[in-house]
Amino acid sequence: MFDRALGLHQQAQFVLGEATDVYSLGEVYERQEKLKEAHASLERAVDLYRHAHFVPGEVMVIEKLREVSLLLKDAQKSEALLLPDTKLFEQDEPSALGST
Numbered sequence: 001m002f003d004r005a006l007g008l009h010q011q012a013q014f015v016l017g018e019a020t021d022v023y024s025l026g027e028v029y030e031r032q033e034k035l036k037e038a039h040a041s042l043e044r045a046v047d048l049y050r051h052a053h054f055v056p057g058e059v060m061v062i063e064k065l066r067e068v069s070l071l072l073k074d075a076q077k078s079e080a081l082l083l084p085d086t087k088l089f090e091q092d093e094p095s096a097l098g099s100t
Contacts, residue, residue: 023061
């Protein structure tokens with residue numbers, strides 16, 4: 001759906017419509033928890049709104065981009081917490097429980 005609308009707006013050289021399509025796609029990606037795709041789509045939408053000189057759209061997308069950026073950082077932090085800390089398993093000294 002978005003691809004068709006986006007293609008038509010690009011064909012018509014309607015930058016404001018293209019920006020709105022790309023922004024909406026970013027929102028869909030966010031709801032699907034595809035945060036990297038959402039971030040990329042929203043960055044493109046900001047550029048398109050700037051090109052169209054439509055400040056309200058630019059501000060709206062920047063706010064959404066800030067939200068996605070925070071979610072993306074939290075997701076990256078969460079992933080890092082899931083990785084085991086190998087240093088906990090490496091011991092140079094015998095454990096208090098005894099050694100073999």
